[in-house]
Amino acid sequence: MNFGRNDECWCKSGQKYKKCHMEFDEKLRKLRNQGHIVPPRNIIKNQEQIDGIKKSAQINDGVLDLVAKQIKAGMSTAEIDKLVYDYTVSHGAIPAPLNYQGFPKSVCTSINDEVCHGIPSEDIILKDGDIVNVDVSTIYNGYYSDASRMFIIGEASEEAKRLVEVSREALRRGVEAAKPWGYLGDIGEAVQEYVEANGYSVVRDFGGHGVGIQFHEDPFVAHVGKRGEGMVLVPGMVFTIEPMVNQGAYHIFVDADNDWTALTEDGSLSAQWEHTVLITETGVEILAK
Secondary structure (H helix, E strand, O other), rough: OOOOOOEOOOOOOOOHHHHHHHHHHHHHHHHHHHEEEEEHHHEOOOOOHHHHHHHHHHHHHHHHHHHHOOOOOEEEEEHHHHHHHHHHHHHHOOOOOOHHHHHHHHHOOEOOOOOOOOOOOOOEEEOOOOOEEEEEEEEEOOEEEEEEEEOOOOOOHHHHHHHHHHHHHHHHHHHOOOOOOEHHHHHHHHHHHHHHHHHOOOOOOOOOOEOOOOOOOEEOOOOOOOOOOEEEEOEEEEEEEEEEEEOOOOEEOOOOOOOOEEEEOOOOOOEEEEEEEOOOOOEEEEOOO
C-alpha cells in the first residue's frame, strides 16, 4: 500500500508519513532494488508494541531470576515447571509454551546432551555435574517474550563449564553483531566464527526467530552465515538470538518417544543462551535475558 506524504504513517504512530517512515521506506526500496532481502512491514514493531513486549520481558526475566535462585541438585524438572507456571500466572501472564502445538508444560528444561525442548518431568532429577538450559517464554496482554539461561548444577567438569561459557560468549558476540542496516548473516558469521574457533559446532536445524506479536514470527535467525548476506536488519525488528552450541558435531535428532526433545546425535553436551533483542536507530537493545 502506498502512503501520501500527509497520510497517517502505516506504523500507527499518529504522525504524518513524511515525518515518520517515508525516508525509511525509500531506503528499503533502494535496498530491495539492489537485490537485498528487506523485512515486510508486518514484522516491524511500533512503539506501542515494543512497550508491550518490554512488559512481557520484565515478567520473563523475573521467572528466570527466580529459577536461578532455587535451581539445585535433587530438584525435579517438574518443580522448575511449577515455579515457572506459578510465578507467571501470579503476574497476570501466561506461559507461552503451555499447550503450544501440543507441548505439555510451561517451560523447556534441556539437560546435558539435550539441545532444546526438553519436557519437565517428576522423574527427571537434577544431579551434581549436570548442565541445564531453562527456556522461558511469556505472554502478557497479548505480547510475547522469550529467553533462556544455562545453569551448572553443583560441580561440573571443566569441559562442561567451558562449553557453557563459550555458548554465552557466542550469544554476546551475536548480539554485538546485530546493527541497524546490517544483515542477519552478520549475526550468523559472528557466532559461527567464534564457536568453531573454540572447537565446538553450531546447531543448524534450529535458530532464533521473530517474536512479539506471535510466539514465532519471521525472520528465521540462523547462527551460521556470512556477513553482508540475509535479511536487512532495520529499527523496529524484534527477534531472538539463541545459538545452540554442541561439544561434538552439530547433527541432532528428535526423541521419537515425545516428538519434542532434540538431542545431539553423538551424545555430546550442548549449551544455549537466548536473548530477545530490538534493533533500534542506533544499535541493539536486549529486551529479555
